[in-house]
Amino acid sequence: MSNVIILGAQWGDEGKGKVVDLYAEAADLVVRFAGGPNAGHTLVVGDQTIIVRLIPSGILRARTRCVMAQGMVVDPGVLVSEIAALEARGHTIDGRLFVSDRAHLILPYHPLIDGLREGAAGEGAKIGTTKRGIGPCYEDKAARRGVRVGDLRDMARVRTLVDRALAAWSPVIRDLGGEVPEADRILADLAPLAARLLPLIADTSVIVEGSLKAGQKVLLEGAQGTLLDIDHGTYPFVTSSSAVAGGACAGAGIGPTRIRRVVGLTKAYCTRVGEGPFPTELTDAVGERIRAVGQEFGSVTRRPRRTGWIDLPALRYAARVNGLDGIALTKLDVLTGLDHVSACVAYDTPAGRTRDLPIVALATARPVYQSFAGWSEDLAAARAIADLPAAARAYVRFLEEQIEVPIDIVSVGARRDETLLLRDAFA
Numbered sequence: 271m272s273n274v275i276i277l278g279a280q281w282g283d284e285g286k287g288k289v290v291d292l293y294a295e296a297a298d299l300v301v302r303f304a305g306g307p308n309a310g311h312t313l314v315v316g317d318q319t320i321i322v323r324l325i326p327s328g329i330l331r332a333r334t335r336c337v338m339a340q341g342m343v344v345d346p347g348v349l350v351s352e353i354a355a356l357e358a359r360g361h362t363i364d365g366r367l368f369v370s371d372r373a374h375l376i377l378p379y380h381p382l383i384d385g386l387r388e389g390a391a392g393e394g395a396k397i398g399t400t401k402r403g404i405g406p407c408y409e410d411k412a413a414r415r416g417v418r419v420g421d422l423r424d425m426a427r428v429r430t431l432v433d434r435a436l437a438a439w440s441p442v443i444r445d446l447g448g449e450v451p452e453a454d455r456i457l458a459d460l461a462p463l464a465a466r467l468l469p470l471i472a473d474t475s476v477i478v479e480g481s482l483k484a485g486q487k488v489l490l491e492g493a494q495g496t497l498l499d500i501d502h503g504t505y506p507f508v509t510s511s512s513a514v515a516g517g518a519c520a521g522a523g524i525g526p527t528r529i530r531r532v533v534g535l536t537k538a539y540c541t542r543v544g545e546g547p548f549p550t551e552l553t554d555a556v557g558e559r560i561r562a563v564g565q566e567f568g569s570v571t572r573r574p575r576r577t578g579w580i581d582l583p584a585l586r587y588a589a590r591v592n593g594l595d596g597i598a599l600t601k602l603d604v605l606t607g608l609d610h611v612s613a614c615v616a617y618d619t620p621a622g623r624t625r626d627l628p629i630v631a632l633a634t635a636r637p638v639y640q641s642f643a644g645w646s647e648d649l650a651a652a653r654a655i656a657d658l659p660a661a662a663r664a665y666v667r668f669l670e671e672q673i674e675v676p677i678d679i680v681s682v683g684a685r686r687d688e689t690l691l692l693r694d695a696f697a
């Protein structure tokens with residue numbers, strides 16, 4: 271059985287797109303199990319950069335099939351334009367991409383409500399969402415009034431469901447000063463999108479299980495990150511879905527007995543987009559330098575990402591809640607040129623010093639740092655640990671020891687080949 275989960279161990283944007291695209295060379299199937307177009311996964315191939323928001327990062331590998339599973343929320347307009355952009359570059363979609371009949375649809379009132387709420391929220395209440403309608407869509411799912419991808423097969427049923435949802439949301443929209451969208455218009459805009467998506471709709475759980483039974487290699491691609499998870503993240507400053515390894519099984523429609531390995535991604539430092547606690551944040555020139563060198567601007571919203579030192583208690587926490595077997599360490603090259611590099615190793619809290627992440631009291635916890643000598647050598651050509659300068663090697667080994675999970679991959683650039691592959695994902 272060769273079924274590997276790849277997920278973010280921080281606040282997202284760890285480089286999941288790059289690592290999934292890399293591993294997808296050997297994969298038969300890549301499955302996105304959660305989130306929606308709040309994600310932005312960057313794939314760099316040669317001199318081309320492609321950002322996928324909904325479609326799994328395996329799509330550039332011609333022999334790899336891709337599944338958007340039932341844990342996802344799908345904006346049909348975004349999906350159809352993403353498909354068109356990939357087709358324009360020569361990638362085949364039909365017969366390779368399958369969308370779960372039970373994934374929920376993001377409809378125009380969802381981003382509308384998301385945006386209105388963010389605009390109306392006072393200081394401290396704003397989440398800093400991507401305004402893509404993620405929260406309201408998952409709310410409809412939990413309230414059992416959602417519209418699912420499979421409903422597109424029967425537009426009369428979609429009409430009934432949209433009417434029901436609009437009845438529930440209209441007072442909220444009006445209260446926020448918005449204009450309630452018309453169901454007729456929603457349905458008219460949806461019809462051509464539905465026509466494009468119909469051939470892709472499937473019971474994807476059957477596809478995933480079939481692939482596993484046939485002994486194929488399956489990658490489950492996470493979106494967002496552990497600290498944005500609805501249950502395990504820095505609530506309420508989180509997304510609305512399950513981003514952890516347990517969520518991968520529910521979201522993909524397979525049992526936990528099918529998972530062979532869980533790989534967590536972390537940058538060699540840390541970033542966060544949106545509001546919420548970030549104890550190791552750097553608001554000085556070093557933070558700015560990391561943002562500039564690491565190109566830390568949101569791939570969906572272009573917002574500047576907040577930057578800071580790596581948080582080892584948070585990574586030990588991610589190792590625990592996901593049962594991590596391996597770490598993919600990305601963007602080590604971004605730290606090149608700093609005179610020193612720091613890592614948060616513990617927290618001081620009113621109850622004393624702890625190596626654990628004080629997840630419910632992060633806003634008041636004070637990070638305790640250990641500092642390391644920096645390095646100035648360019649890392650882009652490194653392909654083995656021995657190729658790294660001694661200071662970078664010492665930093666990587668320290669991270670591995672502290673997280674207590676072996677490092678499978680070190681990434682030293684955005685391109686596929688700028689990678690130290692220390693362990694075969696499917697071995």
Ligand code: GDP
Pocket residue numbers: 278282283284285286287288309310311312313314564565569600601602603604681682683684
């Ligand atoms: P994701 O959401 O986890 O897929 O990550 P994003 O694509 O949003 O952000 C990661 C960014 O870092 C992208 O622009 C990648 O091309 C880039 N990237 C990934 N790995 C590396 C690396 O090792 N070094 C550098 N410099 N950039 C990287």
Ligand code: IMO
Pocket residue numbers: 278281282283284308309310311397398399400401402403404405492493494495498507508509510543544545
């Ligand atoms: P990928 O998959 C980084 C953040 C938003 C906000 C919070 C809630 O590219 O790593 P939402 O729109 O989901 O309701 O916003 O979650 N967020 C992300 N941050 N990377 C992502 O995805 C994110 N998806 C959501 O910035 O703080």
Ligand code: MG
Pocket residue numbers: 282283284309310311312569
């Ligand atoms: Mg991203």
